[in-house]
Amino acid sequence: MPLSRAKIAATAIRLADDHGLDGLSVRKIAKALGVGPMRLYDYVANKSELLDLMVDAVYAEIAEADQPAEWRATVLAIVHRTRAAALDHEWFADLLGARPRLGPHALAVGEATAAALSQAPGVRGIDDLQRALSVLSAFLTGALRAEVTERRTARSTGTDVTAWQTSLGPYLTRMLDTGRYPTVARLVVEGAHLDAEETFHHNLTTVLDGITRDPRR
Amino acid sequence: MPLSRAKIAATAIRLADDHGLDGLSVRKIAKALGVGPMRLYDYVANKSELLDLMVDAVYAEIAEADQPAEWRATVLAIVHRTRAAALDHEWFADLLGARPRLGPHALAVGEATAAALSQAPGVRGIDDLQRALSVLSAFLTGALRAEVTERRTARSTGTDVTAWQTSLGPYLTRMLDTGRYPTVARLVVEGAHLDAEETFHHNLTTVLDGITRDPRR
């Protein structure tokens, strides 16, 4: 079976899913494919192009068309598929926003999002649309990055509260006991029980409400 | 003059400003300080702790206290200082959201932001506060990442429109000419003249308006 860009990307994605972006190297991908490292460069100019390939492959998962619906439902669907993809492929969140999204599938997702947003009330012209798109994708990028980061630290310190406290506790409680961070302290002590998905959805609603508010009061 | 964590961080920051995170290595920092590479490990456990040091040093710039003011003015000031820092230190945007923000100065910024947000109308309890903080910082993270990425590609392809068109044009216009991305095409052709800072401010306003809207209609 001959090599191909798609096969390379698929293998790279599997490795990145298992070992993270830091654990991903051209040599390991090649070994997993049973070829010499330099073979990959027959299909790809350099490693960053390979990352672009991986990213666009994930956008392909996100792009699956759903039947046309009201703008808000469409946006919600796309955004939630993106979140699902980022949780499946945590490295995807690391790359989000770090490179121009120009692959064909990324463009398809952008097109669907833009088309839906252009139907939203409060989005009146091309400038409004451009801005709406950029707030939404900024929020999405940041929220997914944060969620993935939190997940990773939870995994590395242990999920339960006691493990977390013993690992970060000494430093953090010392910090908070200085009394210089009262509000943060309150958040740590009294907060922290919110469900991640529900928070994401709530915040997304906040952003969409901001977009659709009437800008002239 | 002996080494110190602060001196190391300052040198690392200068190098990262000049050559980016990819161009930053322990060996180069050591050389710039006129010592052997391994000396740095007397002050730092590993490279990622060094990055944490750098990040918190930037948060120190952001944390400079301003006189107490109305909540929105305070938030605007902090956010705009963060943006300024990210434009001064583009690598900072790469790291934003990628690691837990727990340094003393990062905590100080978090504290000031949380304290201000807790005064905002529509933020009614600790859960509201937690959510408001997370939308805001998700937006901030994503927006800065996007702005820095755009800036970098602009710099690498050349600033003016013609250079951009000749570098990405062939691929992009071919893509857009397929007719599969009409809305994106409109955005590319008719948009693109918006000022970055003004867009940022507008989008920030959108998010803050979303936060302060009355959630019970």
Added chain:
DNA sequence: GTGCGCTACCGTACGCCGTATCCATGAGAT
């Protein structure tokens, strides 16, 4: 049939990285 150029593949090698480990030096204590 024979020689030739071209393409497609491959292994080796270079210069870098983070960092573990061992060694030299020399100051201060006894």
Added chain:
DNA sequence: ATCTCATGGATACGGCGTACGGTAGCGCAC
């Protein structure tokens, strides 16, 4: 004068991305 011990340096290891030279196979001109 000798011992102790902190300080800084050199070396080395395993891994990285990728440049490059070689070679094996094949279509084709004569």
